[in-house]
Amino acid sequence: MLKSPRFDELVAKFSSLPGIGRKTAQRLAWHLLSIPKEKALELSTAIQNAVQSYTTCSTCCMLTEVNPCTLCTSPERDDSQLCVVESHSDVFTLESMNEYRGRYYVLGHLLSPLDGYGPDALGIPGLLKRIEELQPEELILALKPSAEGEATIHYLTELLQDHELNITRLSVGLPFGGDLEYSGTLTLANAFKRRFPA
């Protein structure tokens, strides 16, 4: 009677976002319907504009508005270091540290066979191609120290053992199971500095 398919649809879409539960989704939906229409539609437009203009970099798999992305094409970045991360937001987080000047590669997923993410889900061909092109001295596996992260680090280290590469990983000063995104800048910078051979 009060709710409509459109309202339910909006709640469902909000609920599908990470960290948004059903009650929060309902609150957000009521909020959007309570404020002036043009204000509410600004969010819709912002989503469209951002989603339509972003694509995946063909070189490093980072989200970007230009392809290849500015991190890949910048002459100021150091080719001798290649940093492998799980997700787009990890690049963002590491960049906000303002310390690393090398290149990146976004895996997209960690190894998690139980969830259906085997080696094929990891963008390995792109990583091998990137290593081939850059011939970096160091490969930094900036993956989170969880079961999936450890498995991925182990897998990549085995896979690349015949390459002339100094493979390192971040210091496990990070809390186990925690996401890069939510750690403080100092903790992250510290972990980055103390990376050790994998």
Add this chain to the structure above:
Amino acid sequence: MLKSPRFDELVAKFSSLPGIGRKTAQRLAWHLLSIPKEKALELSTAIQNAVQSYTTCSTCCMLTEVNPCTLCTSPERDDSQLCVVESHSDVFTLESMNEYRGRYYVLGHLLSPLDGYGPDALGIPGLLKRIEELQPEELILALKPSAEGEATIHYLTELLQDHELNITRLSVGLPFGGDLEYSGTLTLANAFKRRFPA
């Protein structure tokens, strides 16, 4: 370099929602850019569809897809009870209790002079008109027991003292300062049953 005005705009719009901080807004933005475009655009479309189709009921000020709303036009609702609430979501919450069968009136705001919400912000003319039309026996002030709620209850009780009305308020079994929306169904039903003269 990594962020763009479009990304910042999306984060800003998410941050403007209630309960969404800057870190969460960034996480939501990254999430939307990481999933398939058509999935991300579904949220944008859901917002548009809901926002475009909802309007404010000219009788009770509730959000509705038809005007007047089905709560006002339903012959099954009891005209002898009129329930006054602060916001649209409060109607939704009270309805989910599945106990009250009377009519509603949405004030839109509580009295809060320091925040710029004086008696003029409260939709009083619409409430007086609704009382005139329905001639209810009981006026239930289902407002939250906070400083603003108490002030509004006091104001309305004074204003309506010459009307032939049994003015009641919800039991203060609700935690002081809490929102209707986040209380358990039993607590709410209990508070509704034990309403007492204001």
